[in-house]
Amino acid sequence: MKVKTQSKKVNKSWLNDHVNDPYVKMAKKDGYRARAAYKLKEIDETLGLFKPGMVVVDLGSAPGAWSQYLRRCMAPEGAAAGKLDATLIALDLLPMEPIEGVHFLQGDFREPEVLEQLSHHLDGRIVDVVVSDMAPNLSGVESADAARMAHLVELAVEFCQAHMKKEGALVVKVFHGSGYSQLVKHFKETFKEVKPFKPKASRDKSAENFLVGIGLK
Numbered sequence: 001m002k003v004k005t006q007s008k009k010v011n012k013s014w015l016n017d018h019v020n021d022p023y024v025k026m027a028k029k030d031g032y033r034a035r036a037a038y039k040l041k042e043i044d045e046t047l048g049l050f051k052p053g054m055v056v057v058d059l060g061s062a063p064g065a066w067s068q069y070l071r072r073c074m075a076p077e078g079a080a081a082g083k084l085d086a087t088l089i090a091l092d093l094l095p096m097e098p099i100e101g102v103h104f105l106q107g108d109f110r111e112p113e114v115l116e117q118l119s120h121h122l123d124g125r126i127v128d129v130v131v132s133d134m135a136p137n138l139s140g141v142e143s144a145d146a147a148r149m150a151h152l153v154e155l156a157v158e159f160c161q162a163h164m165k166k167e168g169a170l171v172v173k174v175f176h177g178s179g180y181s182q183l184v185k186h187f188k189e190t191f192k193e194v195k196p197f198k199p200k201a202s203r204d205k206s207a208e209n210f211l212v213g214i215g216l217k
Contacts, residue, residue, distance in 0.1 A: 023201045027065070031080060033097075034065035036133060038201035039210070040171070041069055047195065047212060049169050050074070052085040055125045057118070057163075058102075059109055059156060060134030060173075061090035067102045070131070075101075089121055109134065109155060119163065127164040132156045132172040146179030153183055153211075157190055161216065169214045175207045187213045 023035035030037075044050050050073040058067050067090045072078045074086030084101035091105045091114070098104065103121060107114035134156070136148035153172050160170045170191070174183050187194045191213030202208050 032065045032068055033063040035201055037065040037069045039199040040066050040131065042199040042201060043171060043197055043210060043212065044069075044073065046197070047169075047214075049129055049171070049212075054128040055087040055122070056089075057122075057127055057130045057159075058088065058090040059130065059132040059159075060092055061104070062092035062094040062096040064090070064096050064099055064102075066131055066133055067096075067099050067104075071099055071101055087125060089118065091118060109152070115159070118159075122163060126168075127160070128168050130156060130160050130164060130168070130170045132170070135173055135175075142178045146175070146177065149175055150179050150183060154186070157186065157213075160213075161190070164216065166216050167214075168216065169212060171210060171212050174209050174211050176209045177207050180209070183211065187211050190217060191215055192217055 021035065023038050027035045027037060050056065050070060052074050054074065056070050058070060061067050067088060068080065070088055071084065072080055074088065075082065075084050081100045088102045089105065090096065090102050091107065091109060093106070093108050095106055096104050105114070105117055105121065107117065109115065132152070134152045136145060136152060138145050153174060156170060156172050160168065164170070174180060184194065184196065192215035193213070195212040197210040197212055199210065
């Protein structure tokens with residue numbers, strides 16, 4: 001399938017790659033809002049992170065593919081609607097179309113009042129797993145972008161230390177490059193087990209990677 005476009009060659013190439021991407025086709029077939037669902041699915045299938053009855057927080061949730069996957073994990077027979085045995089709270093700076101059974105908060109995770117709202121919605125419940133697909137708006141200046149990414153990861157770690165059970169897990173998106181080794185070090189200082197992960201659904205050209213921390217020290 002070819003995509004006709006008058007835009008630059010790079011955009012045309014990206015569009016062709018996107019339309020012909022097997023994960024994009026699978027997402028459409030399976031009813032996911034984005035191919036990102038398969039990144040979390042692969043991490044979960046490898047590590048067995050999600051089980052019915054859990055409290056899970058999805059940071060950087062829009063457009064909602066990870067929340068959709070989580071919702072199916074917690075539902076009888078993987079249903080996308082209906083009965084749900086879990087507490088799922090999603091948060092993003094951008095709006096997100098509703099997902100049945102997922103409580104969505106719109107706001108900036110870096111703002112204390114938004115963190116307070118999130119804490120309020122937990123209502124004293126201890127979190128089992130936190131997943132974060134958050135990423136800053138990239139400026140192209142590697143050192144600045146790395147610092148912004150590190151800040152988001154550090155906030156996610158702090159949130160886990162305040163709200164997650166000791167044996168819980170954190171999944172975060174990171175970029176392999178400037179600042180990556182420091183983030184791995186920070187995870188190793190915080191968690192008993194640390195697993196770097198590059199899912200097959202992450203494009204080969206992308207510097208995107210994931211860190212999974214299991215069990216708070």
